[in-house]
Amino acid sequence: MAQPTVDNTRERILDQAERLFAAKGYEAVSIREITGAAESNLAAVNYHFGNKMNLYMDVFRERWLARTRRIRENFLNQLADIPEPTVSEVIGAMAREFLDGPLGDEERFRHVQLMQRELSHPGKALRMVVEEVMRPYNQQLIDLIRPNLPAATDEEHLRLCIISILGITLYFTFARPAVSMLMGHEYDEQFKTMLIEHITSFALKGLAALKEEN
Amino acid sequence: MAQPTVDNTRERILDQAERLFAAKGYEAVSIREITGAAESNLAAVNYHFGNKMNLYMDVFRERWLARTRRIRENFLNQLADIPEPTVSEVIGAMAREFLDGPLGDEERFRHVQLMQRELSHPGKALRMVVEEVMRPYNQQLIDLIRPNLPAATDEEHLRLCIISILGITLYFTFARPAVSMLMGHEYDEQFKTMLIEHITSFALKGLAALKEEN
DNA sequence: GTCTATAGCAGGATAGAC
DNA sequence: GTCTATCCTGCTATAGAC
Known part of the structure; x- marks a missing residue:
């Protein structure tokens, strides 16, 4: 055959x-x-x-970038049924995406680690990661959340909040070995559920700070 | 001579x-x-x-570890004058320590990057970083904050909050290139002050979530 | 498109003179 | 304690047979 x-x-x-x-x-x-x-x-x-560097870049272009699209689609699908999602629902969907989403555990970890390396140690793929993925994703989160915030909310503070929320979520993903040691838990289903709830409630309150400023 | x-x-x-x-x-x-x-x-x-690996470990043992002690002392000095520091004062002191503390800018960045590498990509120094530095530091933050929280506050949730707060702070330090691109700011004094205020208020509210659970 | 063979070089490590 | 010289391994990259 x-x-x-x-x-x-x-x-x-x-x-x-x-x-x-x-x-x-x-x-x-x-x-x-x-x-x-x-x-x-x-x-x-x-x-x-x-050559080797080209292989590295093609990993980002052909695998990593494609996966962010899948993640984003799945994130939007989660919210598609809800006409006017609350902040809590948006953040929850995002956290679930990164900690317990449709990707396999190994694949998700790999995905974030690859990204993490570029964020903390800028290489040739950083521009792509930031401009083609992080910026649009952040903007999307802002668009989803904005309707639930006072109209006068300062754009810059809102962006810092979104970065913080993503930062926490990524941190709980890539620093997994350290977090496991500190908390004395493996990343099993129970612990991941707990993390998602924690991130959601923590971030929700953090965002609430914006309301009081205005 | x-x-x-x-x-x-x-x-x-x-x-x-x-x-x-x-x-x-x-x-x-x-x-x-x-x-x-x-x-x-x-x-x-x-x-x-x-050999090379031994040099790497000695960098951690002799430089990195010594610096964490200096950072910790300075952090405590900031709080020494205040008999019963508020949560806001504790978090503020911590954030200032990592973003605008007594270390030079380059040295602080270097310090966090070195740590970051071990956290996300476990090497031989991870155990030391976690057990000798992160765990005691986290505990110290908990001890400082506890008096201001309801006595019944769940220990595990509190620890997750502390990890989150440190996570955000570290994230704003090591992902500096990406954050700069996203926010369109260099890390000048003005921006750093803004970040410290943001982290403080964001984390303060996040911690408030603990009060409502009980 | 896949393989072997190898060029050419950079790396860690060490021996031994000073 | 410092230096030169060198060993040897392992790397990227490529040429050329199949």
Whole structure:
């Protein structure tokens, strides 16, 4: 049987590259390790991607970016049934997305770690992460929340709040090993549910500070 | 003049190593780059530290750990004059410590980046960071804040709040490049003051959620 | 498109003179 | 304690057979 064989090697390499880059960082991973894990030939990376940095960027362009779209769609689907979502519902949906969403646990962790590396240690993909993903996502959250806030709410403070809420959520994701040690919990279903509730109520109150300023 | 010459080379290497590890990460920095910046000989690292990983750990043990002590002392000094500090004063002092404290701007950034790398990508220093620094610091914040909360406040929720508050503060520090892009501000004095106020009021309200649960 | 083979170089580590 | 010189491993990248 002739397989419909679309460039399977390329895909396998992208998969393993993403996994390893997320886990160890760009410099700590060798092409040999990637092609080994992908069960392909050492030379395949250069054939398909030209060089290592290009592979890294293609991981962002073809995998990471596509996944943010899936996450965003799912987030919007959660809210689609609700005509006028409350702030609590919006924040809750967002937190669930990052801590217990439709992605597998490993995939979600990988996704945030990859992003995290660019945020804290700017590389070639930072501009893409910020301009194509974070800015529009933040704006979307603002648009969803705004109707529930006083019309005079200061735009700049609101943006700081959104960044803070995302910051907490990301923090509970990528600092998972440290949080686990501090709290004495694995990230099982029970603990994740607790985290989502915590983030939602904490952030809801934090946003309330905006109301009192005006 | 005979200098009192304590092992100057060793200190210079530690300095440069810390700077470079924080900026680029362990794997991305070579011994050659470190000794070059420290204007010492290539072999000096192996002579003084044995190997590269040992140098990395000594950076944590001798520099990073010592700095956390300084930060903690300064934090306590800020509160020393106040007999019964309010939650707002405690959080404010903490946020100021990380965003605009007594350390130089570069040193503070370096400090948090180094920590951040271990939190998100566990290495050999994670246990030390968590057990010797984060856990006691968190506990100290709890002890300071507790008197202002209802006696029945759930310990676990309180700890989640503290982690969240520190998480936001760290996030605004290490994700500085991304935050700058999103907000369109450099981290000048004005912006830092704004951030400190934001964190304080946001966290204060978040903590208030605890009061209502009981 | 996949493989082997290898060029060419940078890295960590060490031996041994001073 | 500092330096030079060097070993050896492991890396990226590429050439060229299949």
